[in-house]
Amino acid sequence: MGFLPVTKEEMSALGWSGADIILVSGDAYVDSPYSGVAVIGQTLAKAGYRVAVLSQPDVGDPDAFRELGEPQLFWGVSPGCVDSMVANYTASGKRRRQDDFTPGGENNRRPDRAAIIYSNAIRAAFKPAKPILLGGVEASLRRISHYDFWSDKVRRPIVCDAKADALSYGMGERAVLAFAEAIKAGRDWKTIPGICYMAGEKNFVPPDGALELPSYAEVSAPTSDGKKAFTKAFQIFSANQDPVTAKCLFQKVDNRYLVHNPPSPPLESDELDAVHDIKWMLDAPPSILRLGAIRTLDTIRFGVTTHRGCYGECRFCAIAVHQGRRIVSRSPESIIGEVRGFLKHSRFKGTVCDVGGPTANMYGFDCSKKAEKGACGNKACLFPSVCPSLKVDHLPQIKLLGSLRSIPGVKHVFVASGIRPDLVAADRACGDRYIDEIAKHHVSGQLKLAPEHVVTRVLEFMGKPGVESLLKFKRKFEAANRRFGKKQFLTYYFIAAHPGCTEADMRELKRFATRELKLNPEQVQIFTPTPLTAATCMYYTGVDPVSGQSAYVARGLGEKTRQKNMLVSSFSR
Ligand code: SF4
Structure with missing residues (x-):
């Protein structure tokens, strides 16, 4: 589809006097399906909106947020593909020097707590500002009152601290499109699934059937009762994340309420195919690349995402919180088409560097009960052992990998995403064959x-x-x-x-x-x-x-x- 414009000149070249939506990104904009900002931007563009990207604006420069003017409809703010505090600091609290998402590789462009800093900068530049919608992993993981390791405190929901109008959590295509349509038509957006927002206390009426989380005052109290309330809030929150069964949640925060709508349903396979079938540029625009090389492009440019979601639910991992527990797999035709598209790229030398997702060997199968009735509340899909209802089957991935390596011009097809051995062991029919296929054809030195x-x-x-x-x-x-x-x-x-x-x-x-x-x-x-x-x-x-x-x-x-x-x-x- 071409790059989304990132400068005033690029907007003018498209004949635009302004944009409908401006996305502010803490990562440099790269036009790839691996970038959340690119996916949301291109999805909106495909729906007919004029979308521009303010890529890593300098928060020390008040004019940086005026660079592209003001959007007609709204601002979208995403700190990048990981939480800005995780991106900027190691687990031992040291500032990271390198940033693979910044031209030149020095970690000097993304502010700490970027969602809050960017929202404040927009409000300082435009008074009153157009609505601000937060998105991305940072917004998703901080959508209710949450423990923040870096300040060792329980913080308010980020939509409250950032003074944003709304927050889109999870994989945001549906919610952001619905938000754009509502803003354009002047309609109410507050019932859109996958959205959170703050409501005033006066005359607040919880949505029908909504569940109340313990308040911010309760969960942030540094006492044993406070920690019990925190655990209870987490348990209610976790039990209400399945798009089929979740209820709306609300939480009192000082003198207002956070409203957390139920999740947006995941894209279906054909919709996910459509996202990947966009003619991605697999690069950053020249106006960004002249600032320096972006290292992440070396790893993502010729990699293929085969599915979204994870039913692993490892307790330390945020993927299920963001992408959901349901696996949605792309069709083989779409994946093969994407790899054929690589052949037209001047930089492609014949190596597909990854065919995977959050876990490579979850492609092509999931529990049918989950899609119809929602994930089980009382048991997990893979722990303590693989649930018998999950019909583990590596054959779709074996066939897919075989088709990809037989494409003329493709020399290597690697699986660089992690593999779950418990799933391989649970597949009596094809598990051993999967190991053989991987070992014979798809390992780039290390698995x-x-x-x-x-x-x-x-x-x-x-x-x-x-x-x-x-x-x-x-x-x-x-x-x-x-x-x-x-x-x-x-x-x-x-x-x-x-x-x-x-x-x-x-x-x-x-x-x-x-x-x-x-x-x-x-x-x-x-x-x-x-x-x-x-x-x-x-x-x-x-x-x-x-x-x-x-x-x-x-x-x-x-x-x-x-x-x-x-x-x-x-x-x-
Ligand atoms: S039946 Fe098993 S595989 Fe299906 S959602 Fe429940 S725990 Fe997961």
Whole structure:
């Protein structure tokens, strides 16, 4: 479709005197289906709106937010593809120097708490400003009162702190399109699914059937009752995130109310295909690239997303909170068409660097009960073991990978997204064949697995399966490599200092890695308490909101670092 304009000159070249919608982005704008801002912008553009992007505006320059003028309809604000505090700081609190989403790679363009800073800058530049709609991961994960690790406080919903008009959470195509239509027609947008907003206290009437969360005053009290209220709010929130069954939620915040509408239904397969069938430029506009190279393009440009969502629900992970628990898979035709499109790109040298999603081997199957009646409230799809209702089947992915590698001009097709060994083990019909296919054709030197830990009690706090399927996968993968004469390795990702994990647990993990995996792990991260995950609720309260069990929490940086070092040190203990 061409780039969305990012400068006044580019808007003029399109014959526009102004834009209908301006999207403010904390990441540099790259026109790729991997970028949320690009997906929302191109979806709106396809629907006929004039959309421009203010890419990484300089918040120290009051004129930066006037650069493209004022939009006719509304502002969309997204800090980028991750929360700005996660993007800017490591789990040990150090400022990150490198930023793969900034031209030149220096982390100097995205402010901390970018959603709030950008919204304030818009309001300072335009009085009164057009409506502001927050979106992206930062908005999603901070949509109700939440624990903020970086200030060690419970913060208000971000739509309140940013003084924005509304917030779109989750994958926002439906909600943002409906919001644009309502604003254009002068209609009320407050019932749109997937939207949150603040309502005044006076005459506030909760929507029909809405559930009340404990108030901000209750959940932020630094007492044991406050932490119980926080856990209760989290539990009600979590139980109301399925688009089929969720109820509207509301939460008193000072003298107003947050209203959290039920989630938007996920896109269906053909709708997801339509998003990917857009003629993506797979690059940044020249006016941005002249500021420097954008490293992320090297990894995303020729990668393919096969599906959205995750039914894994690992407690530390925000993907299910943002993308949802239902897997929506694209059709093979659309994916093959996307790869054929790469052949026309001057930079394509024949390598598809990833065919995957949040977890590569969730493509092509889900629980049919979930789509009709909603996800189960009383059990999880993969924990403690794979639910029998989930008809695990790797055949669609095997066939897809085979079709992709047979496209003339395609030399390599890699699976760089993580793989779940428990799903492979649960697939009696095709699991072994899947390992063979991957080992023979689709590994670029290393294959990623994310066991995260191996101690049963810690895995329970993480919502992860035991080690049996991991070891089985390792044996079969190594045997396949021998058969095919390949020298390729498994890379294991681990987390240190997850709630429930002690130094003794890390010693046990170290012993396991040395004896069973025969390696000295390098991919070890200290747990980052991202807002609104179950693990972060545990980190703040010391109680697992799922099981109700108390959890040991390593809080000091010294202990967290010791936990990490126990695993990465080269001595076996
Ligand atoms: S029946 Fe099983 S697979 Fe389906 S939603 Fe419930 S737990 Fe998940």
